[in-house]
Amino acid sequence: MNLLSVEHLGISFGGVRAVDDVSFSISPGEIFSIIGPNGAGKTTLFNLISGVYRSDMGRVTLRGDDVSRLPPEALASRGLARTFQNLQIFARMSVEENVMVGLHRHETRNVLAHLLGLPSVMAENRRTRDEARRYLDMLHLRQVADEVAGSLSYGELKRLEIARAMASRPDILLLDEPAAGCNPTETAEIDEIIVSIARTGVAILLVEHDMKLVMGVSDRVLVLNQGRVLAEGAPDEVARNPSVIDAYLGHDKGAAGGDHV
The missing domain is CATH 3.40.50.300 (P-loop containing nucleotide triphosphate hydrolases)
Structure with a gap:
């Protein structure tokens, strides 16, 4: 079964065809x-x-649904998650906090619950931190979890960006x-x-x-x-x-x- 399909995709910039009739799955x-x-x-x-x-021609489908727009x-x-050629890292946050950002969309507590400091918020924060550490383990970054991201080597930063992308599940x-x-x-x-x-x-x-x-x-x-x-x-x-x-x-x-x- 195809997860992602690209069908006759194309786009032009100033009359130049940058991508022209590309298809794959x-x-x-x-x-x-x-x-x-x-x-x-x-x-x-x-x-x-x-x-x-x-695109100005073709379409992209994800599990059969058109997601082109x-x-x-x-x-x-x-x-669908993505990394970039140019690193998109929060340099002043810790390595662990960078990965936790990727998990944010999966959290269910609302702003009011956070303001009130409800026990459910604390429990969810613990779960988020634990899951972030699992992705750090996967990317061989657990040993630098508490370090400021801006202090990492270039290779570590590349792995951190992958870890954060993986955190979106x-x-x-x-x-x-x-x-x-x-x-x-x-x-x-x-x-x-x-x-x-x-x-x-x-x-x-x-x-x-x-x-x-x-x-x-x-x-x-x-x-x-x-x-x-x-x-x-x-x-x-x-x-x-x-x-x-x-x-x-x-x-x-x-x-x-x-x-x-």
Whole structure:
């Protein structure tokens, strides 16, 4: 059964077709990666799927429901979470508090109950903190739970953003370059975390420049070039595709953002 379906999706900016007639689907627990040279339309596609942009053709469905016009907060309530290339962290809050923010929409006590300090509020706060710690364990961050988020290393901040996204209890998680800027050790940790999340049944939609990571964790890979689908299939099949090789080698290494197939 398809959890997410993208059907003939497209958008233009100033007459330039940034995403053009893109279609694919993802099943629960699947790791589906999108690759392509810089400017291929990967992040624009992510923005369409996650409600940041509105498409001018095609549609996105989640469990069969058309969600193409829903804003990000409405998509989050339906089980779609996302991280960004540029970190979106509350630097002055603790690591644990950052993850608790992700759990806020699941809390049931109202403002009045909080103002009155009712016992039910205290109990819910304890449950929220306990659940936040479970996500910190999953992302190997429990040891820094009480530290100010702004003091973390870059690799730890990348994992913190994933932990906060997971705290929204998603069915599908969109990861936008989770290993960007990470050293080999940090990248290996991200690799392990992505696989472990997928094993829980959460579908992963991944955009990443690190081809070793992509080819190692993905069930399927879609290649974008100039906004259009160039190829789709198993990682080894895509890596051998002459059109894919030509798309990468046809760009200078700087312009391709260091991608290698």
